[in-house]
Amino acid sequence: MDLEYSPEYQRFRDEVRAFLADEVERIPKRGLSETERPGPAEIAWQRTLIDRGYASRTIPRVYGGHGGEADPLKSAIVSEEFAAAKAPSGFGGSGASMLAPTLLEHGSEEQKRRYIPPALTGEEVWCQGYSEPGSGSDLASLQTAAVEDGDDFVVNGQKIWTSAAHLAHMMFALVRTEPDAPKHEGISYLLIPMDAAGLEVRPLTTMTGEALFNEVFFTDVRVPRSNVVGARGEGWRIGNTTLRHERNMLGSASYTEALMTRLQRLLDSETSDGIPAMGRPVFRDRFVKLQARAWTMKYHAMRLLTCTLRGESPGVAGLVVKLQGCQLNHDIAALAIDAMGELGPLYYGSRYERSHGAWQREHMLSLGLIIGGGTAQIQKNIIAERGLGMPREPKPAAPAGGV
Ligand SMILES: Cc1cc2nc3c(=O)[nH]c(=O)nc-3n(C[C@H](O)[C@H](O)[C@H](O)COP(=O)(O)OP(=O)(O)OC[C@H]3O[C@@H](n4cnc5c(N)ncnc54)[C@H](O)[C@@H]3O)c2cc1C
Numbered sequence: 186m187d188l189e190y191s192p193e194y195q196r197f198r199d200e201v202r203a204f205l206a207d208e209v210e211r212i213p214k215r216g217l218s219e220t221e222r223p224g225p226a227e228i229a230w231q232r233t234l235i236d237r238g239y240a241s242r243t244i245p246r247v248y249g250g251h252g253g254e255a256d257p258l259k260s261a262i263v264s265e266e267f268a269a270a271k272a273p274s275g276f277g278g279s280g281a282s283m284l285a286p287t288l289l290e291h292g293s294e295e296q297k298r299r300y301i302p303p304a305l306t307g308e309e310v311w312c313q314g315y316s317e318p319g320s321g322s323d324l325a326s327l328q329t330a331a332v333e334d335g336d337d338f339v340v341n342g343q344k345i346w347t348s349a350a351h352l353a354h355m356m357f358a359l360v361r362t363e364p365d366a367p368k369h370e371g372i373s374y375l376l377i378p379m380d381a382a383g384l385e386v387r388p389l390t391t392m393t394g395e396a397l398f399n400e401v402f403f404t405d406v407r408v409p410r411s412n413v414v415g416a417r418g419e420g421w422r423i424g425n426t427t428l429r430h431e432r433n434m435l436g437s438a439s440y441t442e443a444l445m446t447r448l449q450r451l452l453d454s455e456t457s458d459g460i461p462a463m464g465r466p467v468f469r470d471r472f473v474k475l476q477a478r479a480w481t482m483k484y485h486a487m488r489l490l491t492c493t494l495r496g497e498s499p500g501v502a503g504l505v506v507k508l509q510g511c512q513l514n515h516d517i518a519a520l521a522i523d524a525m526g527e528l529g530p531l532y533y534g535s536r537y538e539r540s541h542g543a544w545q546r547e548h549m550l551s552l553g554l555i556i557g558g559g560t561a562q563i564q565k566n567i568i569a570e571r572g573l574g575m576p577r578e579p580k581p582a583a584p585a586g587g588v
Contacts, residue, residue: 188487194258201266204237216273219397222352223276223307231276231306239263240274241305244285249302257493261439261486268439269446278349279431280304280311284357287427291374291415300355300376313431314344314358314377314401315424321346322563324359325368325421329403331360331375333410338362338375340406346557350386350399353379359424362417372420376412383407393549394533431558436510438479438486444517444547445479448472451539455524462524471520478513482506501572508564511554518548 190198205212213227223231234240235251242260244250267274275281285301292300303309320327329342340360350356356377363371377384383406388396415423452463452472462468485505492499521544522529531538532545555561569575 190258190262194262197259198262198266201239201263202270204239205266205270205272208233212270212272213276217276217278217307219349219352219395222310227273227276228306228308230273234274235305239267241277241281241285244289244301244305248285248289248297249305257490261490264437265439265442268437268443271443276307277305278307278310279313280309280355281307283313283427283430284311286430287357287374287423288414290426291419291423293411293414295411296376296414309354310349310352312347312350312353312356312379313427314347314350314356316346317343318345322560324424325372327359327361327372329358329360330364331362331373331408333362334407336410337407338410338413340375340377340403340408342403344401344403346389346398347386347401348398348557350379350401351388351396355379356401357414357427359420362413362420366418369421370418372424373417374414374420374423375408376414377406377408381406381408391549391553393546428559435554435558436507438483438506438510441479441482441510441513441517444514445476448475448517448521451521451544452524455526455539457526468520468524471523475513475517475520478509479517482509482513485509501568504564504568504572507558508561508568511551512561515548515551515555518544518551522548 211226211230211233213230217223231240235249238251238253238259241250242253243255244252246252263274277285280300281304285304288297288301300309304311314329315324315327317327317329329340329344331338331340333339338360340358342360344350344356344358347356356379358375358377359372360375361371362373365371379386383404385402385404387400387402389398389400390396391398414420449463449472452468453461455462463472485502489499489503489506492502525539525544528537528539530545532542534542538545566578570577
């Protein structure tokens with residue numbers, strides 16, 4: 186097996202590295218922020234990345250993308266080099282990575298032209314309105330209702346855990362339009378302006394101490410019928426396209442590799458009684474075990490890349506990336522915190538905290554990502570049933586005489 190890149194791709198890697206070195210002053214200091222919308226500097230950076238084909242590479246020019254050929258190896262190189270340089274590569278957020286590919290597949294021409302270009306640059310921020318208080322893993326049981334009235338739908342109900350709703354201009358949402366249809370067939374995919382009358386966003390504080398997600402309430406919110414994506418009642422199929430793109434986004438071997446490099450630096454520099462943490466067998470043993478998992482993830486990513494290059498679908502093997510990646514990031518951050526000893530639990534502005542609390546934040550956020558986008562347990566069920574051919578989970582029996 187030859188794991189080396191060909192000279193053409195090596196040249197491309199050199200070009201990306203040189204770009205990051207030349208632009209080092211312009212690289213935005215913060216990544217996609219959960220507290221602020223992208224500003225002019227971030228939007229300009231994103232435009233540069235699109236122009237050079239480092240972001241939105243295959244999205245046609247007419248919709249604001251780079252308009253290039255798909256080249257999974259180049260995409261992998263960009264992702265590795267940006268992660269290594271800690272340079273943010275995506276200010277478009279869920280609009281660019283989830284909504285845009287969904288609209289390309291299912292949207293009308295008008296929807297593509299109107300919504301994709303500002304979603305790619307981050308000028309228009311999107312949020313995802315799927316989960317409801319009673320509908321998370323069993324998403325198809327969602328109850329938020331959209332009833333047709335003239336040229337509009339009138340939406341009533343509630344969404345929950347909506348990341349970035351407090352920043353968003355628009356929401357892509359799943360709503361029930363056919364209450365009498367079987368649950369998977371009664372759902373539509375609706376684009377909802379967040380400034381619509383009757384829509385209220387209430388923040389929810391996470392364990393990081395920040396209000397990163399929200400509850401969203403709809404009271405007689407009017408949304409034009411033309412904002413339905415695809416056919417009415419087809420939302421389940423379309424919503425699953427978005428979920429596929431979300432899972433591809435969560436978990437990345439390059440990100441984890443970069444995290445391991447930072448962990449190694451920390452273990453070499455953090456000392457107690459004059460001995461670096463890496464010199465202590467307990468920490469070194471944990472580090473080596475994590476290294477083995479990170480390398481396994483890297484080779485798994487290469488296997489998926491090979492599938493893509495051969496035009497084959499990796500099937501459920503793709504789900505392993507999110508499942509393993511988020512758990513591994515969480516475990517890497519746990520070792521970093523332990524290695525800091527009594528400084529480990531410090532957070533939020535303590536003058537003794539290391540790396541501005543980045544490890545503590547990684548530890549808490551990665552725990553959230555093990556749940557978000559479909560929990561680890563649900564991913565394991567899918568991999569077991571659809572990938573390994575194991576028997577389906579028994580469904581709980583309906584209560585006697587009940588629904
Ligand atoms: C950081 C974060 C960001 C999020 N952002 C968004 C967002 O932007 N938009 C949005 O719509 N949602 C968002 N979510 C919500 C997320 O999609 C849901 O939390 C997730 O789907 C789980 O649903 P639930 O919380 O209702 O848990 P439940 O579905 O009630 O599950 C509770 C527990 O039971 C387990 N469980 C459930 N069913 C099964 C089963 N069949 N077999 C085995 N175990 C099972 C689950 O794994 C879990 O451990 C976010 C969540 C997090 C944590």
